[in-house]
Amino acid sequence: MGDKAKAKNKKKKKEEEEDEAPKCDTRNYSRYYDTPDGCNVDTKIMVASRYGIVAGLVAGTYDVLMYSHVVGLSPIIMRYARHVVPLGLMGATFAVVANGMLHARYADDKLNYFVGGAACGPLVALYLRSKHGLVPGALALGMAGVVKKEAVDREFTLLPALPNHMNLVNEWRHDWTIIPDPRDEMRHTCDDDFDLDDDDDEDEAPGGKKKKKKKKKKKKKKVC
Template identity: 35%
Template sequence: MSILRSKYYDHPDGEDAFGKIVATNKYALTAGLAWSTLDVLTLSKPQGYLPTIGRFAYNTGPLMGMATAFTLTTLAATNARGKDDKINYLIGGFAAGGVFGAWKRNHVAGLCAGLFLGIAGVLKKMSIEQGWEFFPKPLKHQYGGVNIASNDYTITAERPRNWTTEEKKEQA
């Protein structure tokens, strides 16, 4: 399997630490690069290449650290406790919140982020256990498009157009 195609739930919790770290850091890297681009273009507006790279590192590095802290702490809690349950995700969320608090140099922000991320982790674990989706895919509507004449916008569908053949049979 390719490293870039690894997903968090390819293996049970407590196994494949490297694959799980890669899976969570893909999302952290994407979010970090998006936020860094927004920061560089609109908020901080650094002058030169090195300050711009520094802003990207300042924003992306801690997000990847939070993802790694969550993954490794959840893995360690699963192996240490011997259980695969929601408490491990709560502990992992607080570990990620601790990294956030250290990044912002504010322990209250870290505690609040840990609580938020812990609850989000518990909800994600519940969605996996119970079979519902945390972020469901949006429904695709059939309205509009290039050939709008083929869409049926009525309440009931039109009857088939073979009624004329039976009418001809009755006349004959």
């Protein structure tokens, strides 16, 4: 009995160690909050720039396809650059200023994010090609930074993560309330031996198994 108890304790300890052990992260990219603010600033700059570049690519695609309708490689590249460059610089500027404020003030609070967002005001004016976007853009991005910092501190998710497989395009294939169940047709087109409710038939008819066996024997005789 003592050996069995020891073996059980060992198994429990192994299971607890496996649960506590850090699981391998399959991601091959970095995210902004993988490390605390002020750490790995170079990585944070790259990540923030990546977010801006992705937003610029989306805006540039919309511009080319739906708004400007430019033709030719050079004009298309220019339209993409008009969106990608300012938005990418906004991300990098925010990361540099926000983390720089943290190291300069030795304080991790909302003011760092506000100043980081406000520092992007000139880039907003460049992006909009209007000086009137300087102050409103700085205030808007500064307030957005404060909201983001508050959400991070309170562990509140502003944008919920999407599932890996969105199941939006093929979801209708699995929703039998929209289209008829194909099994209904299979009941009429398949052989007589095909029955989706085998268990129900066996329970309802006590001689169900014998009947099925007879059918199989008849078929074998016909084949022979």
